[in-house]
Amino acid sequence: MSENLLEVKNLKINFKTYAGIVQAVRGVNFEVKQGETLCIVGESGSGKSVTSNALMKLIPQPPGIYEEGQILFDGRDLVPMTEKEMTKIRGNEIAMIFQDPMTALNPTMRIGKQIMEVILKHNKNVSKADAKKRAIELIDQVGIPFPEQRFKQYPHEFSGGMRQRIVIAIALAAEPKLLIADEPTTALDVTIQAQIIELMKEIQRTSNTAIIFITHDLGVVANIADRVAVMYAGQIVEYGTANEIFYNPKHPYTWGLLGSMPDLDNDADQLLRTIPGSPPDLIHPPKGDAFAARNEYAMQIDYEQDPPMFEVSATHFAKTWLLHPDAPNVPVPEAVRKRIEGYIQKNKEAGIDLGKVGE
Amino acid sequence: MLKYILKRFVYIFIALFLIITITFFLMRLAPGSPFASEKSFPPEIEAQLNAEYGLDNPWYIQYKDYLISTAQLDFGESMKYKGRSTNDMIAESFPISLTLGVEAMILAVGLGVLFGSVAALYHNRGVDYVVTTIAVLGISVPSFILAGLLQYFLGLKLQLFPISGWNGFIYSILPATAIAVTHMGFIAKLVRSSMLEQNNSEYVKMARSKGLSKWGVLFKHSLRNALLPVVTYLAPLFAGVITGSFIVEQIFAIPGLGKYFVTSITNRDYTVIMGTTVFYSIILLLAVLIVDILYGFIDPRIKLRGGKKA
Known part of the structure; x- marks a missing residue:
């Protein structure tokens, strides 16, 4: 169990554009264990989706370039693998759920066939009849009624939430070890979001699949994450367990993210906070x-040298000079601290034991 | 579905009626007559000829006569070539143009789709540039130049194919190629851009994430979606190609239908003009109808309905 299923080491992804080389991912390190959920959070353009696509080698080359680093999946490095070798891994061992279910399904192919395709592709011994049976089971498993009738329908006959369920069914078809969900709930309305997240948690409980969950919704993160990686400008700036990130954040960017989350319980009467400015230009990343x-x-x-990852605990790291022994002691901003206390208070009332967190 | 097709046939008849009417008046407005040639007839003979063909009647009588004979699909005798009926001329030459046209279409669509797909698959790489260059060359080199080059190199120098005439399959290869290349270029460009558009969509990425190979994604997913705009382009192209090409048929001395479209007009051969126009219109309108029905099969989101819009 403690073996790492996925280990990403110093991954750097560049894109060649007319304006110059965009350094979309600049040296990312993380690992995912069997049955664990890692959430990658960050604002738009922070490199979350590029990282997730890179894991499956779905970045078109050109213009994408794997500049440096390793993606160790089950001990094998995916980076030097050929397209042909990757087809045995994609869908089979690593599966992906996409952001927009409205466009993720082929509009001219029946739902059933789109599910069967994965089963038949990765298991040569399965007959068509068995694949069909399994596909119908999967449709049923993701909570769609009348799976037999649904099997024969086209994507346009499904609603958005239903389509995302089908996409999840496709991802599950070959029983992958790792599921990458790239903002799977962003395009859905809130009630459907909750259903989809429940479904994913359910899947994880029953099949012990590891999940990498890309999102910018911290509410979702709190709900499902075991570990959280906060990304900014193509780098992971803070990495730790969900409790550590929510209750003991160390990086000012994480403070900003937590502070900009609307919170009806603790300060409903206040204006939404934002992080001032916008992310840097990754063609010419700033110094420091x-x-x-x-x-x-x-x-x-901060303007002169790029900070290293400082270790906060064995599982908690943050990339900020504030953690250097010589740095002045900067406390968590008042508003964020109040919020965190609110969360802890609420959890205590609900009887959830958080273990040892905070200072 | 049946209701939809019936409705479309009604539209086709209305369209044909309008085409016949406009053609009739355009013919009359154009100066000259079928009997105007270098040697002028004595006025009595011209009057006799006019009477013979009913050209001395007032325009509304002529118009009525035309409508009636056209409705019976009998276009009458050619005014230029004595003793040849327009129907016979079409019946004799159309099968030749049809054979040539179908061959050219198979070449153009087959190669065009193949080239376009390959170019899209290797987007912005060597193969793409080569294919795109070939396609642009195909579009820009006129068919008569290509026909001449083919005749000279493949026919005369290498003696692989007969240079001209119409005497079996081997005779059709060079002219079919000459007709096909331009259209192939267009289709290749169209398929390429349509495929690129599809390749950017999420479902193609999804198909790749399922573990399908490049070609698997192409054949099972993107091609069918990419062909929709191509099919739209094929209807008028098909009608145009199977009714013959004046230039290519002239160069290869093929007795096809193409030349009648042009000569009938310069000769003011009223009956033949009407015959070829109506014939072409029928084929074009049917081709468009067939394409519309095909849409429904290619894309399940398109449903054909007759009567009220639902």
Whole structure:
């Protein structure tokens, strides 16, 4: 169980454009264990989706370039693998759920056939009849009524939430070890979001699949994450367990994210907070800490040197100079601290034991 | 479905009626007559000829006569070539143009779709540039130049194919190629851009994430979706190609239908003009109808309904 299913080491992805080389992912490290959920959060353009697509090698080359790094899946490095070798891994061992279910299904192919395709592709011994039986089971499993009739229908005959269920059914078809969900709930309305997340948690309980969940919705993260990676400008700036990230955040960017989440329980009467400024241009990444220009706690060194990952605990790391022994002690901003206390209070009332968190 | 087709046939008849009417008046408005040639007839003979063909009647009588004979699909005798009926001329030459046209279409569509798909698959790489260059060359080189080059190199120099005439399959290869290349270029460009559009969509990425190979994604997913705009382009193309090409048929001395479209007009051969126009219109309108029905089969989201819009 403690073996890492996926280990990403110093992954760097560049894109060649007319304006120059965009460094979309700039040295990312993380690992995922069997049956664990890792959430990658960050604002738009922080490299979340590029990272997730890179894991399956779905980045078109050109213009994408795997500049550096390793993607160790089950001990094998995916980066040097050929397209042909990857077809045995995609769908079979790593499956993906996409952001927009309205466009993720082929409009001219029956739903059933789209599910059967994965089963037949990755298991040569399965007969068509068995594949059909399994596809109908899967449709049933993701909670769609009348699976037999639904099997014969086309995507346009399904609603958005239903289509996302079908996409999940396709992803599950070959019983993958790792499921990458790239903002699977962003295009859905809130009630459907909750259903889809419940479905994914259910799947994880029954099949012990590891999940990488890409999102910018911290509410979703709190709901499902075991571990959280906060990404900014193509780098992971803070990495830790869900409790550590929510109750003991160390990076000013994480403070900003937590602070900008609407919170009806703790300060409903306040205006929404934002992080000032916008993400840096990744064609010419800034010198020093990429977040420095938007960081109200930035120090001189932030503009000169890129901070290393400081270890907070064995599982918690943050990439900020504030953790350097010589740095002044900057407390968590008042508003964010109040919020965190609110969460802890609420959890105590609900009787959830958080273990040892905070300082 | 049946109701839809019936409705479309009504539209086709209305369209044909309008085409016949407009053609009739355009013919009359154009100066000249079928009997105007270098040697002028004595006026009595011209009057006799006019009477013979009913050209001395007032225009509304002539119009009525035309409508009636056209409704019976009998276009009458050619005014230029004595003793030849327009129907016979079409019946004799159309099968030749049809054979040539179908061959050219198979070449153009087959190669066009193949080239377009390959170019899209290897987008922005060497193969793509080569294919795109061939396609642009195909579009820009006129068919008469290509016909001449084919005759010279493949016919005369290499002696692989007969240079001209119409005497079996081997005779059709060069002219069919000459007709096909331009259309192939267009189809290849169209398929390429349509495929690229599909390749950017999520479902193609999804298909790749399922573990399908490049070609698997192409054949099972993107091609069918990419062909929709191509099918739209094929209807008028098909009608145009199977009714013959004046230039290519002239160069290869093929007794096809193409030349009548042009000569009938310069000769003011009223009956033949009407015959070829109506014939072409019928084929075009039917081709468009067939394409519309095909849409429903290619894309399940398109449902054909007659009567009220639902």
